[in-house]
Amino acid sequence: MSAPSIPRVHFTELSARERAKALLEAGTFRELLGPFERIESPHLSPQGVVPQSDDGVVVARGTIDGSPAVILAIEAAFQGGGIGEVSGAKIAGALELALGDAEAGTPVRPVLVLETGGIRLQEANLGLLAIAEVHAAIIALRRYVPVVGVIAGPLGCFGGMSIAAGLCSYLIMTREGRLGLNGPAVIEEEAGVAELDSRDNRRVWDIMGGEQRVAVGMADTLTEDDPDSVARAVREAFAAGLPERHRSAKVERYETRLGVIDSSQELDGQKLRSIWAEERR
Amino acid sequence: MCANSAAQLEGGNWRRRREEKARRLNKAGRIARGRVLPTGSIVAALEALIEPGDRVFVEGNNQKQADFLSRSLARVDAGKVHDLHLLISSLSRPEHLDVFERGIARKTDFAYAGPQSLRVAQLLTDGKLKIGAIHTYLELYGRLVLDLAPTVALVAAEQADAAGNLYTGPNTEDTPAVVEATAFRDGIVIAQVNELAEELPRVDLPGSWVDFVVEADRPFHIEPLFTRDPRHISEVQILMAMLTIRGIYERHEVKSLNHGIGFDTAAIELLLPTYGESLGLRGKVCTHWALNPHPTLIPAIESGWVEAVVAFGSEVGMENYTAARPDVFMTGGDGSLRSNRAFAQTAGLYAADAFVGSTLQIDRDANSSTVTRGRLAGFGGAPNLGSDARGRRHTTPAWLSMITGESEVERGRKLVVQLAETFSDGQTPRFVESLDAVEVGRNAGLPLAPVMIYGDDTTHIVTEEGIAYLYRARNLKERREALAAVAGVTPVGLKHDRSREKRLRRDGLVAFPEDLGVRRTDARRSLLAAQSIGDLVEWSGGLYNPPDRFRTW
Incomplete structure (x- = not known):
């Protein structure tokens, strides 16, 4: 039998900075507001949390398929990828600069590498504001150039940043990635363990895992968890150009989808796939 | 009667x-x-x-x-x-x-x-x-x-x-x-x-x-007790695993062994096909195991490292894999695994060169315990495996390598290796003045403190600082010095006298990573043969069927 190559390189094993490098053409990575600029969150130290000198977001310029690109990669290992004032401003600011470039006729390809539980609770309101700016910037920018989101895992993408994911032109996931407005632990705490046991991995991934999200059209591409496959999926998304209509603009489609679901019945991933099969895409 | x-x-x-x-x-x-x-x-x-x-x-x-x-x-x-x-x-x-x-x-x-x-x-x-x-x-x-x-x-x-x-x-x-x-x-x-x-x-x-x-x-009911998700193995554990492979398995030619439960030993299992292979150790060490079918052993088995495994019990999800590898695992005529706790314990006690396990607390004399305050957990099988069998008579290079005396009549020893990062969760020191077990034993009215592995059975202690070769100590003072030298900034480690370090290293009582040719910066997760449960399934060719709670897809 064929053993995997040893050791296998996984995209999910990479740090945010390594992920950004992996998505850009070799040798083109250039970081903006890198850790040596020491743009840290001022809110964490007073609350006994050690800040990080990039505030957990990497902004990287470089090229994808020869075209200028900007990668916004969130570091899951710092505060669960939570968005605060500074990290949120780095993302929103970069997207706004990209918008300026696009309006000037020199579009830059934006990629969001989303690995986040949403708002960073220590700076909740400022994080919320920043995320709202991110949402507005994505909507403005996607008129000119596709905005591509990557949810590789293993943390996933939740909270306000899951809305940002929903606004993306294209969403790329691995089977270990998860996407949901509320994370499983939050659902269990709010609605009770009978609604969702957050430790029941099979059920959690059946609802919000990459395979299911792609199968029901909430995400576009399921990719292998290695740097080459993810980078290829990103290139292909840009090559596809702007979608005819963005997912988040198809309001009536999602209203129809909600309408056909009988919420008194227990649903599982397979059932949802078959119920929604007819009007997918 | x-x-x-x-x-x-x-x-x-x-x-x-x-x-x-x-x-x-x-x-x-x-x-x-x-x-x-x-x-x-x-x-x-x-x-x-x-x-x-x-x-x-x-x-x-x-x-x-x-x-x-x-x-x-x-x-x-x-x-x-x-x-x-x-x-x-x-x-x-x-x-x-x-x-x-x-x-x-x-x-x-x-x-x-x-x-x-x-x-x-x-x-x-x-x-x-x-x-x-x-x-x-x-x-x-x-x-x-x-x-x-x-x-x-x-x-x-x-x-x-x-x-x-x-x-x-x-x-x-x-x-x-x-x-x-x-x-x-x-x-x-x-x-x-x-x-x-x-x-x-x-x-x-x-x-x-x-x-x-x-x-x-x-x-x-069966508890999948021996499954460790490689995702949670840290780079400090990988460093300790490299030290163990280099400074113990290679140095003493450890061919037969038992691994305790935990991420420290899971890291070793996953480094054999990568780091161990790069040292040219396949076939020379770790060929025979008294071990449950650990999913993290799959890459080593698939890479041809393992000749035989005798199992105490099975492990949930490993049924099809063990049945498909009868040359490695003991199996019945029907094809499925046969485990036997009493025989596997006997093998671990008498037939194995080494026991390698993790522990929660170690005192300055190398006594160790997994008892923590208020909990009377008992022993299970670890003391059988983690003790020298003084009735042993057959020899192996590893067993003989423990001899330090020079008289005409000497005996070898089992290697009893304890892995212990100096702090648990980066906060609680593992090296302590007095084991919690002493107080727990006293409160429970036990005649003896519940010590899991006694210091005089322990031959090696591995931390992220290095290895203490306790078996080489000539007296209690040297033992304590060697142990303190690898105990970091814990209460025990702070007693370490730096001026003695050179001599301890020269006499082979202590080895730091540089003494063993291990570069700390090489201790990366990318060195793990499998980095997730999904990787283990892939290594097994789909034969390993992990329990739901370990599936992250």
Whole structure:
């Protein structure tokens, strides 16, 4: 039998900075507001949390398929990828600069590498504001150039940043990635363990895992968890150009989808796939 | 028993136990259909077969549980059945202690009390539970055939036929040892089975050893205790694994070994096909294992490192994989794994070059314990595996390499290696002035502090700072110096005298990563042959079927 190559390189094993490098053409990575600029969150130290000198977001310029690109990669290992004032401003600011470039006729390809539980609770309101700016910037920018989101895992993408994911032109996931407005632990705490046991991995991934999200059209591409496959999926998304209509603009489609679901019945991933099969895409 | 023997001599009756058994079997005759007890009548059957004061063995260890029978025992009428002496490998389910709460049992001899250890301490304080002794597995099995013969044994198997033959499946574990001790002293053996079958895939226990079988309400519980998700292995653990492979496995030519449970040893298993391969060690070390089928051993097996594994029990999800690798695992004619805790423990004690495990606390004399404040957890099998077997006589290069004396008559030693990052969770020091076990033992009224591995058995300690080669110390002072040199900034490590370091390294009592040619910056997760459960499934060619809780896709 064929053993995997040893050791296998996984995209999910990479740090945010390594992920950004992996998505850009070799040798083109250039970081903006890198850790040596020491743009840290001022809110964490007073609350006994050690800040990080990039505030957990990497902004990287470089090229994808020869075209200028900007990668916004969130570091899951710092505060669960939570968005605060500074990290949120780095993302929103970069997207706004990209918008300026696009309006000037020199579009830059934006990629969001989303690995986040949403708002960073220590700076909740400022994080919320920043995320709202991110949402507005994505909507403005996607008129000119596709905005591509990557949810590789293993943390996933939740909270306000899951809305940002929903606004993306294209969403790329691995089977270990998860996407949901509320994370499983939050659902269990709010609605009770009978609604969702957050430790029941099979059920959690059946609802919000990459395979299911792609199968029901909430995400576009399921990719292998290695740097080459993810980078290829990103290139292909840009090559596809702007979608005819963005997912988040198809309001009536999602209203129809909600309408056909009988919420008194227990649903599982397979059932949802078959119920929604007819009007997918 | 002495009083009994006198009576036997006077009366000339040498068959009292047999007659007593016959009397009880007769009582249960109304309930049983042949050897089969109806599921719904199990409580009545237990009330007929068990009498006050009996020694009752309930099969339950850290993996397999005769949980239908233990739940049923907790439901008997305490007016009819009380003051039992409970023999059990591991007090791990709530009902194991409910029987004390209800007065059904009064005394226990056991080996381990993992998840229930807090409640054991409470019942002890309340005077509802008396402890005979806390054992290691082998000691307990030894006592079952000597002075603690069970009157009744309640065990678990996968299938039985109408003649009482049992098929245990891959989780044979303790069952043969317990049933032998009971059946051949005229005790009564009751086996719960997942199903009754016309024909068994293989016979693990002959029907003549078994008095009754009963179909359980649901399959017996098995805990996937030995599965570690490679995602949670840290780079500090990888550094320690590299040190162990280089500074111990390679240096001492460790060919046969046991690994304890935990991420430290899982890291070693996953570095064999990568780092170990780069050192050219395949076939030279780690060829024979006394080990449960750890999923993290799959890459090493698939890369041709492992010649043989003898297993204590199985591991949930590894059934198809072990069945497909019969050259490596012990398997029956039906193809499935055969495990045996007593034999695997014996192999770990007498036949293995090394025991390598993790621990929670180590004192300055290298005594170690997994007991933490308020918890009386017991020992399980670790002390059997993690101790020198002074009755050993066969030699191997590793065993001989432990000789430091120069007299004509010397003996080798088992390598007993403890892995311990200097701090747990980056906060709690692992190296301490006094083990929590001392206070826990005192509070529980134990005659001795519950030490898991004694310092004088420990030959090596590995931390992220380096390796202490304790076996090379000529006196207690040197032992303490060597240990303190690798204990980091813990209370024990802070006593380390830096000026002695050069000499300790020169004399081979201590080795730091640079002494072993290990670069700290090489300790990266990318060195792990598998970095996730998904990778392990892929390595196994889809044969490993991880339990749901370990699936992240």
